[in-house]
Amino acid sequence: MITIHGMRASGNCYKLQLLMAHLGQPYHWVDVDSAHGETRTPQFLAKNPNGKVPLLELADGRVLPESNAILCYLAEGTSFLSADRWLRAQTLQWMFFEQYSHEPYVAVARFISGWLPPDHPRQLELPRLRERAHQALAVMERELAQRDFFVDGHYSVADMALYAYTHTAPAGGVELHDYPAIRGWIARIEAQPGYVAQQS
Amino acid sequence: MITIHGMRASGNCYKLQLLMAHLGQPYHWVDVDSAHGETRTPQFLAKNPNGKVPLLELADGRVLPESNAILCYLAEGTSFLSADRWLRAQTLQWMFFEQYSHEPYVAVARFISGWLPPDHPRQLELPRLRERAHQALAVMERELAQRDFFVDGHYSVADMALYAYTHTAPAGGVELHDYPAIRGWIARIEAQPGYVAQQS
Numbered sequence: 001m002i003t004i005h006g007m008r009a010s011g012n013c014y015k016l017q018l019l020m021a022h023l024g025q026p027y028h029w030v031d032v033d034s035a036h037g038e039t040r041t042p043q044f045l046a047k048n049p050n051g052k053v054p055l056l057e058l059a060d061g062r063v064l065p066e067s068n069a070i071l072c073y074l075a076e077g078t079s080f081l082s083a084d085r086w087l088r089a090q091t092l093q094w095m096f097f098e099q100y101s102h103e104p105y106v107a108v109a110r111f112i113s114g115w116l117p118p119d120h121p122r123q124l125e126l127p128r129l130r131e132r133a134h135q136a137l138a139v140m141e142r143e144l145a146q147r148d149f150f151v152d153g154h155y156s157v158a159d160m161a162l163y164a165y166t167h168t169a170p171a172g173g174v175e176l177h178d179y180p181a182i183r184g185w186i187a188r189i190e191a192q193p194g195y196v197a198q199q200s
Numbered sequence: 201m202i203t204i205h206g207m208r209a210s211g212n213c214y215k216l217q218l219l220m221a222h223l224g225q226p227y228h229w230v231d232v233d234s235a236h237g238e239t240r241t242p243q244f245l246a247k248n249p250n251g252k253v254p255l256l257e258l259a260d261g262r263v264l265p266e267s268n269a270i271l272c273y274l275a276e277g278t279s280f281l282s283a284d285r286w287l288r289a290q291t292l293q294w295m296f297f298e299q300y301s302h303e304p305y306v307a308v309a310r311f312i313s314g315w316l317p318p319d320h321p322r323q324l325e326l327p328r329l330r331e332r333a334h335q336a337l338a339v340m341e342r343e344l345a346q347r348d349f350f351v352d353g354h355y356s357v358a359d360m361a362l363y364a365y366t367h368t369a370p371a372g373g374v375e376l377h378d379y380p381a382i383r384g385w386i387a388r389i390e391a392q393p394g395y396v397a398q399q400s
Contacts, residue, residue, distance in 0.1 A: 073289035
């Protein structure tokens with residue numbers, strides 16, 4: 001059985017819980033509290049020198065970091081990752097978009113708003129983070145106005161990657177009122193068989 | 201024939217020039233000067249709503265953004281992207297590491313140092329960017345002390361993705377003196393058949 005090292009409050013970790021729930025597969029879960037230094041211990045750094053969760057650990061001890069790489073690995077051979085070369089490229093495209101143009105704004109705005117004290121200096125970052133978050137959401141809205149899910153209209157790991165932080169964007173002061181296509185897509189994902197909400 | 205829309209000074213665009221040179225395949229190149237707004241024109245945004253280069257355009261008009269998704273697409277079926285499920289996951293892991301933990305520091309330090317005036321307010325970001333860049337380089341150094349290339353010891357698109365900005369890190373004030381394994385890896389890449397240097 002696989003083990004997932006993760007933190008429940010992290011959207012990057014929730015992605016994997018969501019995929020595993022859809023797949024209906026059991027797994028071990030090991031809580032790692034990165035907010036209290038548990039990703040910086042010698043034991044954890046031996047598994048992932050980059051000091052981040054989530055981390056996948058196979059039964060034979062091999063480990064794989066990076067949430068979106070793990071999603072692709074676990075979804076191989078399932079309906080959540082196409083075998084078609086072009087559709088795989090589209091899937092990856094949205095996953096790289098998520099990690100570069102979306103998560104650093106949507107997730108970080110949520111972190112600063114929800115985890116740091118109101119007088120923390122990083123609160124000053126929020127206006128710029130929210131502006132960039134809305135730029136990412138506008139790109140998503142335009143795409144989702146044309147199709148139900150990001151890749152060929154079928155629910156895939158690209159949707160899971162983008163859903164993880166998008167559905168909690170309002171917690172970072174990034175409202176979704178102006179994005180009807182995104183809100184419809186969120187509702188479609190939450191109606192998928194096996195869907196589980198994020199535990200916090 | 202494929203078309204690559206890109207800017208020669210961009211490491212993300214250079215990744216694709218490097219892969220195509222190794223593959224020995226011809227392609228059209230269209231210069232897009234993102235520093236002068238050419239990724240924000242209506243014509244370009246119709247192709248890539250995220251307003252970034254590089255952008256791959258196939259002969260039939262289909263387009264694909266995101267440098268690392270393009271690398272994977274173009275390398276499919278070649279020695280630069282393994283067909284093995286675990287090794288593909290490793291490849292993706294390093295490519296997501298590159299876009300999340302490496303490029304936003306190594307590339308942005310180079311941009312601020314080389315393209316913005318000395319009195320620009322973003323110069324204040326440099327100490328933190330350089331610190332994070334060195335954290336990423338330390339992760340790479342540890343890996344490259346154990347193997348010649350990132351994935352199973354074989355030269356792959358993961359190496360090309362990480363090489364693009366690593367070899368120009370000193371231009372951003374991020375020196376490579378303390379990373380002998382990285383310097384050896386850079387030399388190995390530059391000795392590969394078909395290697396081309398970045399044009400600027």
